[in-house]
Amino acid sequence: MKPANLAAVFFAAILASTAFAQSSGPIKLADVAELSGGGATVGNNWKNGIDLAVEEINAKGGILGRKIEVTHADSQSNPGVARAQVQKALDSEPYVLLGPGYSGSVKVTAPLVAEAGITQIMGGEAAELTQAGNKFLFRTSFGQQSSMPKVAKYLNDEVKAKSVAVVWVNNDFGRGGRDVITKEFGGYGIKVAADISTEAGQADFAADVSKIKAANPDAVFIYLNEEESARILKELKRQGVMVPLVGETTLVGQKVIELAGDAANGARGHVGLTTDAPVELIKQFRGKFAKKYNYVPDHNGIKGYLAIYMIKATTEKMGKVDPKAFADTLHGLTIKAADEPGILMDVTFDQNGDIDRQGFLVEVIEGKQVVKQVLPKLH
Amino acid sequence: MSNLLDLLIAGLATGAIYAIVAVGFTLLWQTSQTINFAQGEFVMLPAFLMLAVMHAGAPFWLAIIVGILLAMLLLGLGFKMLLVDPMLRHGVLPLAIATMALAIGIKEAVKQFFSAEASPFPSIVPAGDVSILGRAVSLQSLGVLALAILAVVGLTALLNRTSIGHQMQAVAQNPTVARIIGVPVERMILLTFLINAFLVALASLLITPIYLAKFSSGEVLGQAAFIAAIVGGFNQVRGAIVGGLLIGVVDNLAAAYISTQYRAAVPMILLVAVILFRPQGLLGRPEERTV
C-alpha cells in the first residue's frame, strides 16, 4: 500500500478508536472538595470516603467491568475557587461530578454543572439547594429542611420546651440550620430565648454561655461544627447549665465525645448518618475506614463513600455508562442495602434530589452514642 | 453582677493565652527587628511534634523533652539561619511577608503530614476546675496564666539585670555600635530566637489541651497576639501581658454586651484607638528610634 494511503488508514483507525474510547476504558469522576481552608475537615473526610469506595469497587472489577478513576480538586473552602475548579473539571467531561461539601460552594457551582448536563452528587445540607428546580443535583445526607423539623418536633413533643436558646456557627451551614429551625419553632409557638452566632474556629465560649444563662431557656439548640461543639459543651458544664442540649450530627458525633469527655454526656441530637449507628454495614464501613486512614470518619466520610455507591447502583440499573440518562435514572430510584451493601442503608431519591432514609435520635450516655429512637424511612 | 465577674475571669483566662504568644512576638521584634507573622503557627507546631513522637511509641514526658528540643532546633536555629539571616538586611517588610508564607507552609505541612482533624492533647496540668470568687476556673487556664507571668518576670529580669540581657538590648538598639564595642551580635540574636522557640514550645504544651491540636489553631492566636503586642507596648515585654489580658477581657465583654456577630471587630477598634492616642502602646516607652 502507498505510504500516504497507509497513513490515512492509520489515522482513521486512531480516530475510530478514540470514538470508542468513551465507551470503554476507565470511568472518569471529578471531585471538587474543601481540601484546605475552613472546611478542610469536611473536604478531607469526603475525599477519603470516596477513595475508599473507589478502591473497594475497583478491587472487585469496577462498575460494569470498567475501573473508576477519580480526580480531586481543592476548592479552598472558597465558592469562587470552587466555581473555577468545577469549570475546569467540566472541561474534561467527567461522568459525574462529586462535591463540594459546603452549601455556598454547591450553590454557585450547581448552575454550571446543570448547564453542562452532568449529574452532581454533593454533601451540602442547606435547604435551598434542592429547592431551585435543579434537575441534576443530588444529596448524600438529609437537607436541613428534612432534619430541622424532626429536631423541632422532638423539642416540642418530648422535651416540651417553650423557649429555646439557639446557638449557631456563622457560616452558610450554621445560618441555614438556624433559619429553618427558627421557622419551625414559630409553627409550634416556641420562643427563641436567645439567638447567638459564633465564629468557626472559636475557642472561647464564656460570653456565649453567659448569654444563654441570662436568657433562661428550657433547652438549648446547638448547631456548631464538631470542635466548637465540644468546647461549648465543656463551657456549658463549667457554668452549670442544666437544661437539655439538643442538636444534630455535629453535636453528638464520636469526635465531639472524644474531645469533650464528660461534658458531652446528656447531649442529644437527630442524626442522619453516624458511624455509631446500630447498623452492621455501617460498623463494617467504619472498621475499613479506620484501618485505611487511622482515624474514625465523621459523617462526611460516609457521604463520600455513599456518593460512589450511588453512582455504581445507578449505572448498574441503566446497564450502561450513560451520563445523559444518569440523573433521570437516579430520580425516584430506591437503592436497597440488601442489593448493594455499599449504600449502607436503604435510600430513596425523590424528584428534587432529596433523600428519604432512616434517621436516629441519639443521646450521649457515659461517653457513648446511644440510639434512643430509630426514625424510619418515610416510604 | 455575677455575670460580669464570670466574663472578667473567663476573659483573663483567654487573655493569658494571648499574652504568652504575644511575649515571644514582642521579644523577637525588640531584639532583632523581626515581625513574625508565623508566631501563632509556632505555638501550634510543637504540640504536633510531641504527638508525632508519642505516635512513635515514646512516653509523654520523653515526647515533651524531644518536642521542646526539636522546636528550639527548627523554630529557633532553623528559622534564624534559613529565613531571618538572608532576609533581615533587606528590611523589615520582605521578612514579614516571608513569615506570612512560612505560616502557610507550616499549616499546610501539619495538615498534610498529620491530619486535618483536631486531636486531643494530654495536659500536664490536671483537668479539673477550682472555684475562684464562686466561679469555676479551669486549672489549665491558671497554668497558662502562671507561665505567662513567669515568662515575663523572667525575661524582664534577664533583659534588665543580666549582662547578657544588656547585650541583647544593645544589639536591638544599634547593632553596628554594639558590634564595635565587642558585643557578639550574631550570638545574641541567635539566643533571642532560641528563647522564643523555648517559650512557644512551653506555651504549646499548656495551650493545646485547651485549644485542641489542630493545624488551623495558629491563625486566631497569631492575630490576637499581634494586636495584644501592639496594644500593650511593642517595645516592652511586660506590655505583652497587659495587652493579652486586656484583649481577652475586651473580647468577652464585647461578645456579651455588644454583639457576638461583631465581636472580632472590637479588639481591632481598640488597636486603632491605642495607636491614635498612645502610639507606643499602653506600657511602651516612646520610641527612641524610628519604627
Added chain:
Amino acid sequence: MTATAKYLRVAFGVAVVLVLILMPVTFNRYGLFILSQWAVMTIAAMGLNLTLGYAGQVSLAQGAFVGIGAYAAAILTTQGFPLIAAVAVAIVLCFAVGWLLGYPALRVQHHYLAFVTLAFSTLAFLVFRNESWLTGGIYGISNIPRPHIFGLATSKPLPFYYVSLGALAIVTVAVWWLIRSPWGRAFMALRENPVRALSLGVDTRRYTLMAFAIGSALGGVAGALYAPLTQYIDPVPFNLSLSLDLLMMVIVGGSGFFFGPFLGAMIAVLLPEWLRFTQGYYLMLYAIAVILLLIWSPTGILGILDGYLTQRRTKAASALRAVAKPKLEVAR
C-alpha cells in the same frame, strides 16, 4: 538607551499585547477564567503598588476595597444598573473611604496606616457577612449578570475576557499617565527621600493620602469586575487573606516597578495552578517558592531584572570609560 534597545522594548510590548489578545481564542473555559482573574487581580495589585511601591505605605485593606467594589457591582447590576455605573460608584466609594481612613493616620505615625487598614479589613468582612439586608449576608448575591458592552452581550467566557483585558488596558494607561505626571514624580520623591521632599515643599501627607486613596479606588475597580466574572459573591473571598495575597503579589513581582503587579498577579494566579498536580502539597510548595524567591531577591522578580540590567549598564559604562581614559589623559 540606544535606539535599538528602545525598539526592542516596544516590539516586545506589542508582541505581549498581541499574544494576550489572540492566543486565548484557543483556550477552554477554565483557561479563560484564569486569565480573566489574572487581569482583575492585576488591577487590584496595581492599586496596591501605588500605595506601597510608589508612596511607601503598607495597606492591609486592599482586599476589603475589592470587596466593596464587588458588592457595589453585585447590588447595582442585579437591580438593573449597567456595570459602568457600578464601576463609577466603586471608584467614588473606595476613594472616599480611603481618604477617610488615611487622613488621621498620616498625622500620627508611619505605621499607623498598616494597623488602621488591618482593622478596616476585619470590619469590612464582618459588615459583608452580618448585614444581610444589604449584602445577602453569608448567602451572598448570586446570578450577577455580565455587562453589555456597546450592545454586545458578554456572558460567554471569551467576550468577558476581552472586557477584563480592556479594563486592564485602560487602567494601565491611566496609571502610566499618573506616574509620568508631576504628581507621579512627587510620589517617587516621597519614596526615595521623604525628608528631602518635605524640604522642597512637597506636602508629603497630602500626596501619600492621594496615593492611598487612588490605590484603594483601583481596588474597587477590580472588585467591580470580579463580581460579573464569578457571577456570585459572598463575604468569604474578601477577608484579610486577599489583602495579604495582593501584598505578596506586589512584593514578589517587584514593589515600585510599573510591571511588578502584572508579574506578581501572574505568579499568584498561575503558580498554584501549575502546582495543582501535586494535590495536597501545592500550597506548601507555593509557600516555599515564595520564601525562596524573597530570599533570593527581596525586591521581587523585576528587582532581579533591574539589578541585572543595571550591572550590565555599569559594566558597559566602565568599559567605555576605560577605553576613553587614555584619550582623556592625553587631552590634559
